Amino acid sequence: MPDHKTLLDVRGLKMHFPIKSGLFSRAKNFIYAVDGVDFQVKKGETLGLVGESGCGKSTTARAVAQLYKPTAGEVFLNDIDLTKAPKKELLAARKNMQMVFQDPYASLNPRMTSGDIIAEPIRIFKKNGLIEMSKQDLDDRVEQLMEKVGLSRFFKNRYPHEFSGGQRQRIGIARALALNPELMLCDEPVSALDVSIQSQILNLFKDLQDEFGLTYLFIAHDLSVIKYISTRVAVMYLGLIVEIADANDLYKKPMHPYTEALLSAAPIPDPKIEAKRHRIILTGDVPSPDKQRPGCNFYDRCPKRMDICKSSRPKLKETESGHQVSCFLYHKPE
């Protein structure tokens, strides 16, 4: 269970990518992929991050991991500000924060054996003098990790192409576990998998969390996956978080019009329920994040929009029900 200590604290995180038109020209335009998000992840919990493609979920995770240098904002992991930490300190902090990626085909080096892939993080930290481990211990550790994620230790000399998608994802998870991190950033780790394999991997994530007290920032676009795995859920739209709430609360009574639409659009595998459901069909596509809007980002597609939404931007604020919502339906503009 979460012991309420904040492990990850993200404040005002912005990630803007310049669009360059020529080789030497200076960037005039930006993609505002993440445009000021704040959230906290408590130790031992799973914060689910959900939204449609292009809403900035993955960019958020990558900016948290410092794979991108954020344009603005702070990322505190155990009270160390990663955005300002010197290189050595950042590397040490990374030991506590590991990533699992979406595509189990692209995220494993095809020229390394599965054993080497899993040992790689430990080798890097050893080289930098941050870990001491004998060769024998490292071998044992790799074998132990493989069995933890449900792979036979005899597979350690095999190459990624010899494994199926689900097994590759297990290798990716073992690699992320290698350094005993506190926080795992999981970027769509089950979206490339078939239904029967997906449930195996989701269960594995839960088991590992119970055993090692892991904390997850779990990204997915599938709302039912997020519901199953998460303690709390943050919904993103066009670079901003529009709502954060406890998973069950959010699904029972979504507050933000976008969350409502998203939940009503997701199909439920039960024909009786499907026949009775009322769908909120949003019009139009997700707009491109290539400009900053003066008002609410969801204005163009919102079925409940008001005049105020066009000209001023709502802030993410806690409501009486415990949800944090950024919508003028629930709080008056200042």
Added chain:
Amino acid sequence: MSDEVILQVQDLKTYFVVDEGTVKAVDGVSFDLHTGETLGIVGESGSGKSVTNLSIINLIPTPPGRIAGGKVLFHGKDLLQMPQSEIREIRGNKISMIFQDPMTSLNPFLRISTQMIETIVLHQKLSKEEAKAKAIEMLKLAGIPAPEKRIDQYPHQFSGGMRQRVMIAMGLSCNPEILIADEPTSALDVTIQAQILELMQELTRKLGTAVILITHSLGVVAGMCDTICVMYAGRIVERGRTEEIFESPRHPYTMGLIRSVPRLDQETKNRLYSIPGQPPNVIDLPDCCPFYPRCDKVKDICKKKYPPVVQFENGQSASCWLYAKEGQNA
């Protein structure tokens, strides 16, 4: 949905010969499609869903592929025996297809107008101008704003959801009797998926088109389909009306599949159910039930012989030794 059968697939077998052996991608698939019916084919990757449908309209690349047996009767005529010239009259006209990835199934070099007019002029006795008017009308039906302008644009100027709308408009432009949609919404976001599914449902009902919908998503079939075929390792393991399949699945694979999906409308407190193991490699499968290594109700006979199809009273059918008698033949 009426009782008239327009498409009958009987014991269809499509094999691919590769270096490692013979891949029996589709190995004895049979089903009927009625006028106006929406039939869902569900299964995991590699179960043979797409190959089944490519075989129906005779689009299997030969070699390495080969239709090894079976019949596909469209109004009583076997599409597999037809000469190419004759099947071309049907393909895109009476039977049309929508593919998963709308970017790769539209030609990036040609304007939407060129691509749509080509199909219409080929199959209908219309002049170019009339065909263009028809194309614009179809785009309008598919919910594309300002179709008169959009029709002269190129595919890259459309978003993913819009491209899929163009595909639907194109697919329905010759008033087909059957529309085969191969994972039409898998590449799209949830809110766009909802738009596209609603559009497909509305248009096909209006035009009375029968639909074969291939998908891996149980949620999509639950909302869209009248009947379902569940495929595993190249065969249909269970078939029946949608409500009945979801309410009383007979085959252990269908049961497992339904239980292993996390639900939006329920709280899952405990672990999620999961089918152990992995889908089999379909190269040189032995003649036993391919699901037995993963099945929790496995019996001795399952390891020796493929189970025959058992019909239930409500019209449901399943291939499983739980229901079949040992003397029966597959």
